[in-house]
Amino acid sequence: MMVPMTKQHFSDADALRTEIAIAAARMIAEEGVSYGTAKRKAAKQVLGNERVGGEFLPSNAQIEDELRTYNELFLGESQPARLRHLREVALELMEDLSLFQPYVTGAVLNGTAGEHSDIHLQLFVDNPKDVEIYLLNKNIDFDVSETPHFKPNHLPVETVSFMRRNEGVHLTLFQPDDLRGALKARHGENALRADKEAVKQLLS
16 A cells, blocks of 8 residues: 655655755766766765665756856865856867767756766757768767667767867767757756857857
């Protein structure tokens, strides 16, 4: 028989989610791990080997909020400069790759990027090989991998990774039709992805 959650249970769940989110944010900032990895490691750190349901785990948005707080408290002097540098490199890349409709996404866009962050761009092209040929012609060495599609029930998409000004860069290659997928506002740090004009506004 299911036991209804009391007000105290809700309070405890909220406190647990917050504690896990704080621990996960610290791991992301200090170790550069992914949100999923940080969430799992933080839950184990907080709860030990005790199993916990998904409803007691923080959302990525809650972890992102805690990461902003961590950056403000502990990296207030260094993180803004680091973020600006990554955005400048991202803009350079977007200018170079303008033929392929580049959009920046992830921590470099949302403002949480730190010491371990890479630059993530989404490109929208008819043929992923066109991007590879472009990079080869620029004498850029790259690796190719797969990334899950942001739309459910779609096949994974190709991701091309390389270094630019000593920063890791990942170009995820989507079809042009994918650009019509659901988007938040194009400008500001609440956007899911942003074009180069939006990045210029963030830098200004």
